[in-house]
Amino acid sequence: MVKENQTLLNRLNGVTDGLMLILSMMLAYFIRFYFFHGEPGHLGLSFYVCAILIALPLFLLLYGLFGLYESFRSKNFISEFSLLLRANFLGAGVLMAAFFILNKMHPSRWVLIVFFVISTISVTAKRWLMRRMLRFYRKKGYNLKHVLLVGSGELAQGYLDALAQNRDLGFEVNGYIARHDKLSGLPYRGGYEALPSTLTRLKPDEVVVALEADDYPYLAKIIASCEKDGVKVSLIPFYTKFMPAHPVIDEIGGVSLVNLRHIPLDNIGNAFLKRTVDIVGSLVLIVLTSPLMLIAAIGVKLTSPGPIIFKQERVGRGKEPFQMYKFRSMRVNAKQTTGWSRDVDPRKTKFGAFLRKFSIDELPQFFNVLKGDMSLIGPRPELPYFVNQFKESVPLYMVKHQVRPGITGWAQVNGYRGDTSIQARIEHDIYYIENWSLLFDVKILLMTLSRVVNSEKL
Secondary structure (H helix, E strand, O other): OHHHHHHHHHHHHHHHHHHHHHHHHHHHHHHHHHHOOOOOOOOOHHHHHHHHHHHHHHHHHHHHHOOOOOOHHHOOHHHHHHHHHHHHHHHHHHHHHHHHHOHHHOOOHHHHHHHHHHHHHHHHHHHHHHHHHHHHHHHOOOOOEEEEEEOOOHHHHHHHHHHHHOHHHOEEEEEEEOOOOOOOOOOEOOOHHHHHHHHHHHOOOEEEEOOOHHHHHHHHHHHHHHHHHOOEEEEOOOOHHHOOOOOEEEEEOOEEEEEOOOOHHHOHHHHHHHHHHHHHHHHHHHHHHHHHHHHHHHHHHHHOOOOOEEEEEEEOHHHOEEEEEEEOOEOOOOOOOOOOOOOOOOOEOHHHHHHHHOOHHHOOHHHHHHHOOOEEEOOOOEOHHHHHHHHHHOOOHHHHHHOOOEEEOHHHHOOOOOOOOHHHHHHHHHHHHHOOOHHHHHHHHHHHHHHHHOOOOO
8 A cells, every 4th residue: 555655646746846847947937038027039938848848857867866756754855855956956957058059049048047946946845745745644644654563672662762753754563573572552463483474464564673683593584584475674783873874885795894984975076075165165254254353363462461373282084183273262271272161261361252252263263174174064173182081981982083173063053062961962973974965064054153143152
């Protein structure tokens, strides 16, 4: 039933995507030639409608290749929007190339640019509405995916807890198979030997295997039973707590290796894109904030003896130390390499407190970004003194050093910096590292600007 529903949903999604693309092209034409009072020339609306009709199979193919017709259960809305943006960009690029070839006919490239914007917005809005509708119907008990759970330990309970927190995804667990009857509130269907008969009787859409390490000898027979019955199997490995959000499988001579620390920025294209944004962004920000930095420098010099720029050794990417720059906001003191600053700190100068309130003291770090020591966005770099402490006591602490540290980051915009929970900070840093995307950076940047405007400490 779920497969039939998914097929119907995919067809509906494809048809409505096509309609949105056609309507977007028509609206782009009217905006270009009526709202902006352009001259359409001899190419009327029919030309542009024909163009999108010819290109429609390409767009739908791109949507399929980017996984946009997979179940909504398999990806969140932000991921879907990112994929849609890339697919539309490629499709619009092909159309732009076609328009260039047809240059003698003088088609309007501005129509295509407006089409790209409108189609991305309209298809995204339509898909968001479909998600809301599905959530509504799933809460009513429709379009459910029936699951048989195998296992009764911590992994199985964790899976059930995750489903309980996301009921709108439409999963319903119809019971579980395990050596022992441990899970409360769920029908116990017997031991592992009862799996074949249970599959025949319940006919689940999916079997989720959540075995603890001690039960792994049963795994081969469990998978064989599921494959014999033709039911889909999903596996929660017992080492799941060590795995990243998006593990990568490498293969050496037929042996599969799970790369636990492969991250998006290991991709040379992603790394080049982020570094390019850092260079361009830091140059622009240095120019824009130079008057403010000049005023800050004069203020620091006049209000407290000592250097204008405070240099402090921090640990960066690859555990390499570097000198981080800030406007000095404190009196020169003996704890500047081992002590955190706090909201109420006698070491602060009055002018320094003002600089810190609006994060003006952080502006010289744009030069760290330009040098390549830091990024605009990433985990905050820490003092070597604390790195040596935390790497022994905080799990996964050193993972943050796989990327360049940042002026702001996911932990900072969520309130974790300075004298706050190290464990929560690292969890946010690792989430950022494993889920990096350019859109994620934009989101953090906008959240940072919001906090600065509201005079919140970063």
